[in-house]
Amino acid sequence: MVTGASSGIGAATAVACAQAGMDVVLNGRRADRLEAVAAQIRSLGRCTEAVAGDVTDAGMSTRLLDAAEGRFGRFDVVFANAGYGFKKPEHELTTAELRAIFEVNFFASFELLRGAARRLIARQRRGHLLMCSSALAKFTIPNFAAYSATKAAQNHFCRAMRMELRPQGIEVASVHPINTTTEFIDRAIAYHGQVPTAETRSRTLPRWLVQRPETVANAVVRCLRRPRPEVWTSSTTRFALGLMTMFPRLMDFFGRRA
Ligand SMILES: NC(=O)c1ccc[n+]([C@@H]2O[C@H](COP(=O)([O-])OP(=O)(O)OC[C@H]3O[C@@H](n4cnc5c(N)ncnc54)[C@H](OP(=O)(O)O)[C@@H]3O)[C@@H](O)[C@H]2O)c1
Numbered sequence: 001m002v003t004g005a006s007s008g009i010g011a012a013t014a015v016a017c018a019q020a021g022m023d024v025v026l027n028g029r030r031a032d033r034l035e036a037v038a039a040q041i042r043s044l045g046r047c048t049e050a051v052a053g054d055v056t057d058a059g060m061s062t063r064l065l066d067a068a069e070g071r072f073g074r075f076d077v078v079f080a081n082a083g084y085g086f087k088k089p090e091h092e093l094t095t096a097e098l099r100a101i102f103e104v105n106f107f108a109s110f111e112l113l114r115g116a117a118r119r120l121i122a123r124q125r126r127g128h129l130l131m132c133s134s135a136l137a138k139f140t141i142p143n144f145a146a147y148s149a150t151k152a153a154q155n156h157f158c159r160a161m162r163m164e165l166r167p168q169g170i171e172v173a174s175v176h177p178i179n180t181t182t183e184f185i186d187r188a189i190a191y192h193g194q195v196p197t198a199e200t201r202s203r204t205l206p207r208w209l210v211q212r213p214e215t216v217a218n219a220v221v222r223c224l225r226r227p228r229p230e231v232w233t234s235s236t237t238r239f240a241l242g243l244m245t246m247f248p249r250l251m252d253f254f255g256r257r258a
Contacts, residue, residue: 001077009213013079013221019044080132135241155176171227176233177233216231
């Protein structure tokens with residue numbers, strides 16, 4: 001099961017899972033985009049079920065898990081991936097905005113994985129649960145504290161759940177992409193009522209800091225085959241973040257430039 005499967009990392013992961021031989025339950029709000037991903041999956045000879053809706057709707061996690069069990073009799077892997085970000089100085093942030101981003105990125109992911117874990121435990125079944133966190137779980141940059149905080153919360157919950165659930169045969173992992181070419185940035189720009197343009201898109205980072213959604217998708221599938229606590233797609237970034245955690249002033253220096 002993949003939430004946020006109508007575009008970007010979620011769509012690429014759903015297709016990569018189908019290529020790896022899995023049937024996939026898809027979620028996202030845009031039904032037409034989900035149908036396009038579902039058609040790709042069917043063309044690979046796999047079955048799929050699209051459940052359109054907002055992950056923050058009451059009962060959505062139950063609806064998704066019921067859909068998987070109803071159609072396929074079981075689920076083995078759940079990837080809580082739906083999320084968004086925006087850029088805003090912290091002193092301008094409203095509490096409503098902060099709550100809203102936590103609802104989608106953190107609470108909805110948590111509720112889905114908690115519901116999945118309970119069912120897997122009750123059915124004495126092995127499984128693999130993942131959240132799409134971010135490299136920004138480990139540090140933050142100016143104007144991104146709200147987003148980073150949701151991603152750090154996902155990271156901590158996944159680490160603790162992994163330690164708790166591994167003895168029961170349930171793997172848990174957090175995924176930490178770096179900048180990925182998806183709709184994410186366009187949405188972040190649109191969040192402020194601006195229209196994404198070629199110019200806003202062209203403020204690119206060095207190429208080694210940018211990756212395609214398929215890179216993340218393939219790393220997720222590798223993790224399903226060989227479980228690990230955290231999925232990283234850039235060893236350079238991971239090493240640099242380790243150093244910055246030890247030296248907070250270094251983090252400030254690079255954060256301001258980012
Ligand atoms: N792109 C990056 O640079 C980057 C880096 C690190 C981590 N990430 C994380 O990767 C994940 C996927 O983002 P992406 O980069 O693939 O961006 P994206 O192309 O914008 O995809 C976001 C997905 O989440 C879905 N979504 C958003 N809000 C939702 C809601 N309330 N209910 C249901 N679905 C919702 C969207 O579908 P609908 O609009 O159809 O609902 C879409 O399928 C996010 O958690 C993001 O934080 C991205």
